[in-house]
Amino acid sequence: MKLMATRRRSVVASIAAAALAWGSGLAYAQADKPLRIGFSMARTGMLANATPSQLNTYELWREQVNARGGMDVGGTKRKVEFVIYDDQSKPEQAVRIYEKLITDDKVDLLLAPWGTPFHIAIAPVLEKYKFPVVGNTAASVALRQVKPGYIWFTTSAIPDRIGTELTAMLKQQNVKSVAVLSNVLPFTKEIKNFVEPELKKAGIDIKVSTEYPPDIKDMTAALTQVKQANVDAVLALAYPGDSVLYAKQAKELGLNNPFQFVAIGPSDAFFPKAVGAASADGVVTIAHWSPRPEWKGSQAFYDSYVKKFGEDPDYLNSALAWMSLEILETAVAKNGLDKEKIRATIASDTFETINGKVKFEGVQNVVTPTAFVQYQKGKLQIVWPASIATGKFEPKKGW
């Protein structure tokens, strides 16, 4: 009997709650409709562990925009609501999702998914429905083959430019010989293909050049070879998973090369936690952002990210995601939701972002320089190029 009474009471309570929720929803809808922004993200599957730094940045942005009354849509402020789908780490799934977001969910705006193959995959859909999207976490020379129009790529970390800039930096540090270890996944393989000819051109001796698969579990054999070669610089063209393996085994074998470049991974907060702060110190990696007084909002972004998530943003992916949001926000404030006008603005205006000025020519950001950062006393500092540097390169002292 008692059980029955409780159950009845809870049923009444839930009906009341539902009615309230419905009523308030109705009132809300009448006052002003929230702005619905859609995107897909790899929440499950092989790439899911790479996406949180981007998704976190989106969430942080939504929270801040709503806290200041909403996103400025051509003069009226509207609260932001996300429509998120899991693309299961499959680009073809992302294609279907973006099509659904546009035609079925009828979202007001779109944000970019994670990663190069996903950006390339959705480009034709955006073209078909004439729906502009500011890309962020995509970097490949293949992006230049994407038809310019409705998607733009914010990063300057394109492999051919990494090849020339990295060589210039090595040259400046008086590096005479290098060892190149490369993961065979597309981005690092592309870097290898561009950096090696540049090194040869610059007269830098490539003493070791080897590749490895993404599922590698032990690098002892390759690293013993690197140690014996006694080179000035090691270019570990690694992905996040193997960047940690490299650092741990470099420590075990005592690789004491003063220039240690690790391509992807160290820009994310997990890296120093995984290898220890002392091991991370001195590692050079790819990123073109760091909090800098000259870049308005960069320190505020860093502080609010750390406050909300308790760890540093990814200096590459989080910064890129935030830049893309800033660009979209500016274009929407100016044009409202008129897709053609938004497109024209993004394609032609110069934008102020936390990474300085951004301007697109075709699909590419032509202002932000290709840059490298280094861990110095637990913080990432831009050490190349000098025009935006926040610190000077320091030779790595052991692991």
Next chain:
Amino acid sequence: MIDTLLSGQLLFSALVTGSLYALVALGLNLVYGTMRMLNVAHGDLVMLGAYGAFWAFSLAGVSPLLAAPLVAAAGAAVGIGLYRGLFRGMLAKVTPSTAGKLEGNSLLLFFGLSILMQNIVALAFTPNNRAYAYLGEVYRIGNVSMTANRLLVLCVAGGVCVAVALFLSRHVAGLAMRAVIERREAASIVGVDVDRVQRLSFAVGFGTAALAGVLMSMLEQFSPFSGFPFTIAGFIVIILGGLGNVTGGLLAALLLGVIETYGVALTSANLRSVLLYGSFVVALLVFPNGLLARRLVTR
């Protein structure tokens, strides 16, 4: 090149890799051996063990060394729970004519459990990469340098494997387990409590998987989706060593470690998968019942 091969550094790597594979394969083998159930969620138990150690370390500051027995015990408890709640009933209904069906059903069931575990962990803990730095100091013995955590993994994984092998060959409960593995019907006729043996297999199988997870978490980073490669490695080992043959599995795991380390050193890291699966296929063609099968049969 020759001095690299003879340096002992590669041998150390091969032993670390091999001992971890051996520990992973051990549990898989016991569960398959005693019940003919293919636990494709085994790698996900390794992943859960890794999370156990990670949270204990980063939230409570508990050293993974202390957490190891606790996590292993929790793994064993989960194993017993699953056995009681899900598999005992299934196994009780098995007759020799439906044994094949059980193998298929268990495969599907564990596959479902695997997907559930991965996604629940991804939802609960986010799919972030996790890792922590523990026992990172490097020791040098002769010309071999060893990171303390890798040395620890070798000792613990190797020690537990040897202990379980001894348990199976010396202890009466271990002998009962082997009896069930080798002659299930006969074992129950001579009075072996098959239900208890099965429960024990689940406990040891799940416990060692969780322990392997704790050890793995000291060496590499992991995410909710890190378990699957361990399932695959475990299957290669137990098929090489002979399904249900625990000693064979231990040797096969070391062999796999050697192939992976020395094979890569002699050829190219890009050939890692070719070497692993290639030797697996060759072994299946030449020794279809596992490397040690003949010796066991003639004994």
